[in-house]
Amino acid sequence: MTTPEPTDVGPSATSQTAPPPAVALRASDADRDQVAALLGAAYAEGRLTSEEHDERLAQVLGARTFADLIPLTTDLVPLDPRPATVTSTTPQFVVGHGGIAETDRMVAVFGGVERKGRWRVRSKSQITAVFGGVDLDLREADFDAPVVEMTVAACFGGVELKVPAGITVRSETVNIFGGTEVKNVGERVEGAPTLVIKGTVFFGGVSVKGPRQRMFGRGAARS
Structure with missing residues (x-):
């Protein structure tokens, strides 16, 4: 009597049902807008140069997933893969420290x-x-x-x-x-x-x- 060979249940089979990690999820326009606003605030505060801001902003516009967005802000402030929306009535102004001397x-x-x-x-x-x-x-x-x-x-x-x-x-x-x-x-x-x-x-x-x-x-x- 021949013993049947076990069915293949290796990684290729299980990967089809495993959910993708959070960083692999698609980023929405709202997610990209939030990162762009954060970069603008960092530029106004002098934490990014004009060249760094422009380079990162270009990467934001081309980002498809959270994995593309997170590295752009890790040296500025922590960014959760799905940041919560905070509603505040406090006035918000982005005010820098005079980093651009040119008129x-x-x-x-x-x-x-x-x-x-x-x-x-x-x-x-x-x-x-x-x-x-x-x-x-x-x-x-x-x-x-x-x-x-x-x-x-x-x-x-x-x-x-x-x-x-x-x-x-x-x-x-x-x-x-x-x-x-x-x-x-x-x-x-x-x-x-x-x-x-x-x-x-x-x-x-x-x-x-x-x-x-x-x-x-x-x-x-x-x-």
Whole structure:
């Protein structure tokens, strides 16, 4: 009588039913957004250089699994494969320590300049508007320093700034047949940056507007 050979139950058979490890799970857009936000905060705090931030951000955009995302933040803060979502009403501002010394220059001559969404406001900016307009939305921006200065030269042109509620705005412009208006900013909140506006407004205008509703930080109501 011949004894039947045992059925193969080796690793190749069991691996089909074993669940994949957590790090092998697919990453969602929300997971990639969270890591990108963490990298942006680390860059603003000076823990990443501009080159390191750009390199890691490119890897975030190409990440498919948690195993691709975790190494990008292990030297910054611990990142759980499935981080919990924390809801807070505390105002959140990303404010660095002035790591970029180069002045950000924006020029609108018979044209326009617009910035909105997530971008970095350098500690010093120079804005020129001659028969043109500059529209800057700072409500979702990161700030390079606790105090950022914008030097304006407006001649028959205008500059419009949309700011999050809670920041301090200080106007030091010289207005000649022109004006600078600041409204709906509200009371300053802890951790918020200070925006200083300098320069000359000649036959033009500078408008600084906060959100109409008193909601602080990112996600504030749009005006």
